[in-house]
Amino acid sequence: MLATRILSKSISRSTRLLAERQNLVYASQRWRSHLPLNTVILFVPQQEAWVVERMGKFYRVLDPGVNVLIPVLDRIRYVQSLKEIAIDVPKQAAITSDNVNLNIDGVLYLRILDPFKASYGVEDPEFAITQLAQTTMRSEIGKISLDYVFRERESLNVAIVDAINKAAEAWGITCLRYEIRDIKLPQRVQEAMQMQVEAERKKRAAILESEGIREADINVAEGKRQARILASEADKMEQINAALGKAEGLRILCEALQHEQGLNAASLSTAQNYIGAFENLAKKNNTLILPSNVSDISGVVGSAIGIYQTLSKSMLANSDLGKMERKIEEENKET
Numbered sequence: 418m419l420a421t422r423i424l425s426k427s428i429s430r431s432t433r434l435l436a437e438r439q440n441l442v443y444a445s446q447r448w449r450s451h452l453p454l455n456t457v458i459l460f461v462p463q464q465e466a467w468v469v470e471r472m473g474k475f476y477r478v479l480d481p482g483v484n485v486l487i488p489v490l491d492r493i494r495y496v497q498s499l500k501e502i503a504i505d506v507p508k509q510a511a512i513t514s515d516n517v518n519l520n521i522d523g524v525l526y527l528r529i530l531d532p533f534k535a536s537y538g539v540e541d542p543e544f545a546i547t548q549l550a551q552t553t554m555r556s557e558i559g560k561i562s563l564d565y566v567f568r569e570r571e572s573l574n575v576a577i578v579d580a581i582n583k584a585a586e587a588w589g590i591t592c593l594r595y596e597i598r599d600i601k602l603p604q605r606v607q608e609a610m611q612m613q614v615e616a617e618r619k620k621r622a623a624i625l626e627s628e629g630i631r632e633a634d635i636n637v638a639e640g641k642r643q644a645r646i647l648a649s650e651a652d653k654m655e656q657i658n659a660a661l662g663k664a665e666g667l668r669i670l671c672e673a674l675q676h677e678q679g680l681n682a683a684s685l686s687t688a689q690n691y692i693g694a695f696e697n698l699a700k701k702n703n704t705l706i707l708p709s710n711v712s713d714i715s716g717v718v719g720s721a722i723g724i725y726q727t728l729s730k731s732m733l734a735n736s737d738l739g740k741m742e743r744k745i746e747e748e749n750k751e752t
Contacts, residue, residue, distance in 0.1 A: 453493050459484045466532035468495035478532050495536040501593065502527045504543055508599075509551045511558035513566060519558065520601040525550050525581075526593040534589025542588055546581060550595060553580040563606070570597050 453459060453467070460483060461467055467479040471491050479493075486493075508522040527546060529535045539545050557576050561569055574595045581592040602610070 452496060455486050455488055455491055455493065457486060457488055459486060459493075464499045466497045466499055466529070467493050468497065468532055468536045470494045475533065475537065495532070497529050497532040497535055499529055499532075502529075502543075504547060506547055506550050506554075506595075508601075509554060511555045513558055513563045514560060515562045517563045517606055518603060519563075519566065521554060521558070521597060522599050523550070523554070523595055523597045525595050527585075528591055528593060529589060530591050531589025534587065538588040542585075542590055545588070546585060546590065546592070549581055549584055550577055553577045563602075566600065573597060 459467070459479065461479045461481045463481045465481065467484075469476045469479060469486065469491050471487075476491060504525040504527060506523045506525050508520050511519050511521055513519065525546065527543075535542055554573070554577055557573050558566065566573075574597065577595045578592050581595070585592060
């Protein structure tokens with residue numbers, strides 16, 4: 418197992434060194450090859466800058482268009498492209514503040530502002546900026562933890578661009594932007610993060626399920642409460658309606674008793690109710706309680722009428738009309 422790890426590390430290191438060497442070769446070919454010859458009359462393409470030396474010393478930078486040089490004395494030493502350049506930053510190892518090893522690569526976008534500084538300020542501008550981007554990335558990654566690496570990608574890009582621009586100002590190059598292309602985690606850390614994500618998903622699902630159950634219980638309880646309220650309201654209305662019905666019946670009965678034949682009608686109704694009460698006797702129970710004068714219907718009716726007349730007289734005596742009648746009788750007696 419140890420030998421396998423050592424072998425894999427050596428292979429990855431060799432691969433990285435080979436990729437950096439290929440980048441250097443490609444950069445040297447791009448920055449130093451295809452130098453034009455001095456043909457006296459030269460045509461400089463657009464978005465290119467040709468650096469001319471006269472007798473080994475910087476002379477001037479040729480602008481796009483037609484330019485005239487002196488043979489033998491003038492020599493085109495550098496050809497700089499003024500277009501935006503995209504540089505592939507090789508994969509690099511970085512350690513976060515919580516000691517997690519990461520492998521990060523990215524893409525760097527540059528542009529030459531001063532061809533003179535880009536030619537004489539640094540030997541290999543592309544290699545220098547690539548190394549600066551790698552070291553800055555490792556420094557910025559070491560300030561934050563793993564949980565914030567993915568959240569702070571934008572701030573990491575901005576920090577790297579600022580650090581490169583401060584150093585590349587003397588080289589006549591500006592860094593437009595830096596983009597992190599890929600972040601590779603160790604297998605165990607990736608598995609732990611996957612388990613954390615799954616646990617978080619399960620937690621959210623459990624919370625949502627419990628909230629659904631709670632909402633359902635609340636809805637059921639609210640429904641039962643509303644049902645009880647409506648039932649009580651219905652009972653209340655029923656009792657009110659029953660009381661109003663009884664009151665209306667008593668009012669009608671009172672008006673009927675005030676009729677000249679009302680007393681006879683009340684006597685007839687009392688006799689009918691008395692006779693009808695005997696129809697239900699002995700239907701449910703074997704024990705009977707009978708009055709001593711069962712056959713004396715007229716006596717029962719007379720007693721009921723007498724009670725009614727007594728109550729009527731007492732009510733009439735307490736009323737205003739009764740008071741007026743007593744007052745008139747007293748005045749008549751005095752006269």
